[in-house]
Amino acid sequence: MATVDTHLAVTSRRDERHYAHRPLPAGLVERILDAGRLAGSARNRQPWRFLVADTPALRDALAETVYAPENVRTAALVVSIAVAGKGPTAFDAGRAAQNMLLVAWNEGVVSTPNGLADPERAARLLRLAGEEKLAIVLSFGFPARARDPQSRSPEEWSARAGRRPLAEVVERL
Ligand SMILES: Cc1cc2nc3c(=O)[nH]c(=O)nc-3n(C[C@H](O)[C@H](O)[C@H](O)COP(=O)(O)O)c2cc1C
Numbered sequence: 001m002a003t004v005d006t007h008l009a010v011t012s013r014r015d016e017r018h019y020a021h022r023p024l025p026a027g028l029v030e031r032i033l034d035a036g037r038l039a040g041s042a043r044n045r046q047p048w049r050f051l052v053a054d055t056p057a058l059r060d061a062l063a064e065t066v067y068a069p070e071n072v073r074t075a076a077l078v079v080s081i082a083v084a085g086k087g088p089t090a091f092d093a094g095r096a097a098q099n100m101l102l103v104a105w106n107e108g109v110v111s112t113p114n115g116l117a118d119p120e121r122a123a124r125l126l127r128l129a130g131e132e133k134l135a136i137v138l139s140f141g142f143p144a145r146a147r148d149p150q151s152r153s154p155e156e157w158s159a160r161a162g163r164r165p166l167a168e169v170v171e172r173l
Contacts, residue, residue, distance in 0.1 A: 016112060
């Protein structure tokens with residue numbers, strides 16, 4: 001599969017929740033996880049662990065702890081990011097997550113973050129240590145309906161993204 005230019009990858013990527021019933025090759029899973037490992041973090045503390053829910057039993061139980069269980073139940077790869085320690089750990093986890101989401105999309109894999117409806121139960125299922133907190137659960141898979149990033153220009157993807165306009169977001173001081 002052809003890879004995507006970074007600007008096109010950022011502009012064309014949307015969070016997707018409908019996955020094909022097809023496993024991801026092991027090498028691709030490793031590239032996604034390694035992208036998370038490579039994220040920068042405050043003082044390079046790397047305050048994270050990436051917990052991959054490999055067994056169907058764990059996947060199904062974890063699905064019951066997020067707001068949209070189908071996202072997790074039907075995904076080909078489910079990665080939970082746990083963080084611990086001092087510093088801006090939520091920001092650090094966000095950087096690791098976005099690295100994984102973008103490297104996945106680079107190879108045609110779609111994904112979405114999943115907020116936690118029951119974080120305590122999820123923490124027990126994933127056997128988090130006392131000081132660890134679950135930042136997010138990411139679900140990945142090949143798309144149920146393929147979408148070709150090359151079918152539009154970055155400007156077209158940007159215009160269709162459903163985001164607040166730049167003029168409303170950016171303030172020059
Ligand atoms: C912290 C966080 C939690 C999210 N939780 C959920 C969720 O529980 N279920 C879900 O389907 N999407 C979830 N999302 C995805 C958002 O709905 C999505 O980022 C937003 O709608 C933009 O989607 P788009 O890029 O497809 O336009 C979450 C996103 C973030 C950043």
